[in-house]
Amino acid sequence: MLDLNRTMFYKTEFDILALKGQDALWSVVLKIRGWIADKARRSSYRFPCDNATWTSLKNGTRAKAEGADVEMYSSLHIEEGVYTWACRFAENVDLKDGSAPRQWLTEVGFKGRSLEESTFSLVLSYSDRAGFIGPLQAVPGRSIPKLVDYLLKDDALDCTVSGINVKSGPVEVGSENAQEMLGIIANTDRGIPVVFASPGTLGQPLVDPHELHRALGPNALVCYAMGLQAAEAMNSLLEPLRLACFGGAVRVYATQPRVDEPLDHARHRFVAASAIREHGEDYVVDMLRRALAQDVHFWQSMLRVDDVKHLNRESARERRIAELKRRFQDEALEEMLSTEEATEALKQDNELIKEENNQLREEVHNLRARCQSYEAAFAGASAADGEGRLAEIVRAARRLPPATATETARLAVAAFPDRIDFTERGWDSCGECRTDPSVLWAAIHDMCTILHPLYAGSESVDIAREFNSRSTFSLARGEGRMTRKSPKTMASRKDDYQGRDIFIEPHVKSSTGNQKDPNFVRIYFDWDEASEKLVVGDCGGHLENHSTRSVR
Template identity: 30%
Template sequence: MRYWTHFKNGNKLYDAKRKKTFYAESIYRVNPENDKDISWACRIRECQNESGFAPRWWTTEIGFQTMSNGAARLTFVVSYADAMGFIGECLSAPDISVPGIVRNIQSDERFMCEVNDEPLLFEAMELYTGQGLTFKEQIYDKERGIPIILIMSKKDYIDKEKINLPIDPQKMIESVAGNALVYYSNELSFVDEMRYLMDEDYKCTAGMIRYYLPNIDISNPLDANRHRFIHYDEAMEKGEETILRIFRRVVAQDINDYDNLFRYRNCEELIRRDALESRFVQLKKKQEESSQIASTENDGLKSQLEEMKLKKLEFEIENSDLKDELQQAKNDNYGLQSQLDSIQAAYEPLKKGKEAYDLVRQIDEYPKTPKDIPEFFVTVFSDRIDLTEKGWKSLKDCGTAPAVLWEVLFSMVTTLYDCLGKYSNFVEACAKYNEQAPFECVPGNTSTTKKDKTISREYEDYYFENEINIEPHIKSNTGKESDSRFFRIYFANYIDLKTGKRKIIIGSCGGHLTTAGTMHKK
C-alpha cells in the first residue's frame, strides 16, 4: 500500500525481483489556479515471455482529468510491440478483449460511466418495432460523438420461418466496447420500419451491418460514403472472426489517429507549461524589481539579463501555444483526410466511367451481333459485368435478336446491379428487379433440378479460378426457343473477396440450359 500511495502521487514502480519485466511511472498535476482541477496519468510496461517467441511488451496508459459537477474523464489505451531483432517467430495476435479495469469501473455501482454522453455498455441493445423514429433521431443527432453499429436481421434462405443475424451482437460489443454503440433487431418489421424512415443513402437493409460515424450530413452527397456497410452474404463469406477483427481495428485499434485522448504525454505537457508560466511570473517580477532599483552599470546589465531570460520564457510559452495550434491543425487534417477518402470513393466510379468512355471512342463500329454486344457492355461496364470462358463460347449458338440482347444486358448492368447492391437478400433483389424490368429474374433452379447431380454440374463454372454457380438467370417472356426474342442469360452474383467489389458474371447467354423438366421432354 505504501508503494501504491507513493506511485499514485507521481512516481515510479519496478518489479520486485529486478528481472526488468515490469516498469510503471505516473505523473500528478494540480492546476495552480484551481486546486480542484486535477490531472493524473500513468504508463505501465510489462513483458510477456514465451520460449521460442519474441518477447512482447505490453503498454497500458491511463489518463484522468477532473471535470465539472464531480465528473472525471478517463482514457485507457492498451498496445503491444514485439521485441525488435529477435530471430524467431512472434506470438500470434491476442484475442479480442476489454481491459479488466474498464469492466470493473463500469460495473461499480458507485460510478456512472458515459462515452460522449452515451451510457458505457458491454451489452448490445435490442431494438423493437415502433422505436424507429427515436433511433433515427439518435443516428442523425449532431451532438452524437460516438459511432453506432447497426445489425439487421433477415429471413433464412431455406427455412423461411428462421431469422438470422449476420453476426452475434454481443461479440460485436465486446470487440468495440467503449468506442462504439451496438444496436440490433430480430424483428423484420423493424427492418421495414427503418427502411421506410431512413434516407435512401443511409438505409440499413435486411441482413446488413452498417457503421454510422458521428456528424451525418445529408446535405453533402458524398457523406454517405463515410458510413460503410457489409452485406449478409459478405459477412457469411468472410466469417465472424474476420468481421469482428475488421470492426475492432477500425473502431478500437487505430487510436493513434484519435488526438483527443488524454494520455501520459498530455499530462507531461500540462506540467511543463505550469513550470514555464510559474518561472515566467517569477522572472517578470524579478525584472520589474531590478528595473526599479538599477543604479549602477552592473545592475543595468543584470536587468538586461533578466529581460532576456523573460523573453526566452515568453518564446517557450508561445512555442507551447503553437504546439496546441499544431495539434488542432492535425485534428483538422484528420477530418480533411476523412473527406478526401469520401471524395476518392466517389471519384472511383467516375474514373471507371472515364476509362469506359475512352474505350467507347475506340469502337469503330456499332455492335450488331450477339458476340459484339456483350463485348461492348464488358468494355463500357467493366466494373459491373463480365463473361466466363464458357459464357463467351455460348454466344456462338445465341439466336437472340441483337436489339433484345442489348435491352436485357442494359437492364442487368443498371437495374439488376443496383438491386443487388441495395438488397442483401438475393431473392428479394430479384423480386425488386422484376418489378422494374420487362424481364424476369429467376433466383435459381427448382429443388428437383438441384437434386440431379448430373444436371447440377452444368451450372458449375469458373471465373479467374473461383468456382461460381450460374443457376440464377434472366428469362424472356416468350417460351419458344426458335423465336428471336427468346433468351436465357445465366449468371452469378460474384463478390471479389479481396476488394469486396460486386460483379455480374455471365456463364451462358442465349439458349436454355438443362433442367429436370427439359430433360424429361427430351
C-alpha cells in the first residue's frame, strides 16, 4: 500500500549481473553495509558491521543502531536456489531546532533470476511528523543516493536497463555513432528514457549533460551533441521519424517507442530552447528529475518487505498442503484442505481490511488537513486585496492539491473569479473527469495565468503558438477539417453561458490521448467577450470528432 503521508525523493530500478559468477545478493548486501557504515560515521552513531549480523540480515532479520533512532529489517524468500529479498532502512532525524522530526526511509528490492543475476530497485522517501505545528526541515538538493553510486562504480557488477549500460556517463553522439544511437532510440523494447541535449547556435548544449546525468542516474540514458555538425549527423537520422531535436532544445524519448505509428512522435516531449533560456538550466534539470526519478507509480509496484513475507507465507502454506496430501489419502483430506483454504482466504480478507482501514485513516487525516488549509486560506484572504487572496489560495492548492475534479474547478473559480467560469454543462462534466486532480489544476492554472492574458490583451499575437511555447499543455484553436464537415459533431460544441450562446471548439490538451491515463487532459472552452472570461463547457474527456466517432 502506498503511504500517503510520504514524499518521494528518488527511485530507480536496474538489472545487476555479477560478472565473476558470485552471489549477486551478497554483493548488494555488502554494498548496503558499506553505505550504512559511512552514514554511521558521519552521524556519530554505531551500527553493527560484523559478518554474522549481516549474514543474518541477508537471511531476514532486524538490527538497530546505538546512539540514534535508526533501524533496518529485511526478509528473504528462496525458491529453487533463487533469492528474492527486500529491506527497509529507517532513519528518524530530529534536529532539535524547532523543526518537525523527519523519517527517511530507504526501501531496497532484489528480484533474483539466478545466483548472479537480479533486478535491483530502490525508493528513497521521507515523511514529517503528522500534525506538527512549526517549520519543516529543509529538503536536500537533487542527488543520487550513495548506495546507487556504490553499485554503479563496482567493476565486478554489470548494471543495465533493457540491455543498455547505465554505469557510464552521458554519451556524446556524432557521425561515428549516430546510427548506433538511433538503434537505441527506436528500439521498441527499450525500457529506459533517452534524454538528448542538442547544441545551441554556439555549438554547446544549453543544459549541461553531465548535470542531467548526475540528477537522473540510471533512470535515463543522457546523450548530447557538441557542435552543429555532430547534431546534424544525429538529426538526419531522426528527422524521417519526426524525432529530431534542434537549436539547443532538450528532448525526452519515452520508453517502448512505436516509430511506425503516425502519432508516436508526440509522446516524445521536448523542452524548447526559448524555455531553457527563459527559466534556466536548473528548471529543466529539476523538471526531468521530477518526471523520471520521482515517479510515484513505480513505488506502488516495487518489491517490498511485505511482498517477500507474503511469498514466504505462500511457500509455507504449499509445503503444509503437500505434507497433508502425503500423510492423508482419504475423504478427511478434502475437508482439511477446504478448511485450510477458507482460513487462508479469511486471513487475506483480514489483511485487506486492515490495509483498507489504514488507508482510510490516512485519507481522513489528509482531507482534514486539506480542509483546514483551504479554510485558513479563504479566512486569511477575506480581508486582503485581490492579489493577496489569489496568492494565498494558490499556495494552499500547492500544499494540498484538490482531491476531485469538481473540487479543482471550484478552487479555480474561487482563485480566479474574473478569469474563468464553468457552464452548467461544464460543472456536470467534472463528475465524469478521470484526470488526476493535480494535473487538472496545473492545466486550469496555465489557462488562467497564461491563456487568459493572451485573450484579454490588446496586442495581436498567435495565441496558440504563444501558449504552447509557455505551457506544458497544448492549445487547439479548433477541430480538424473532417470534423467541421459534420453538423452533428459540431453541434456538440454548442453551449450557453448566462443566456449567451458560446461555442466550445477551442480546447487545452495534454500530450497523451489515452483517456485511461491519469495525465490525460481535454478542457473545451470559449472566450466570453461580455464577461472577459474563459468559460469551460466540458472537461470530462474527448468530445466526438472525425477520428473517435464516439463521445467518452
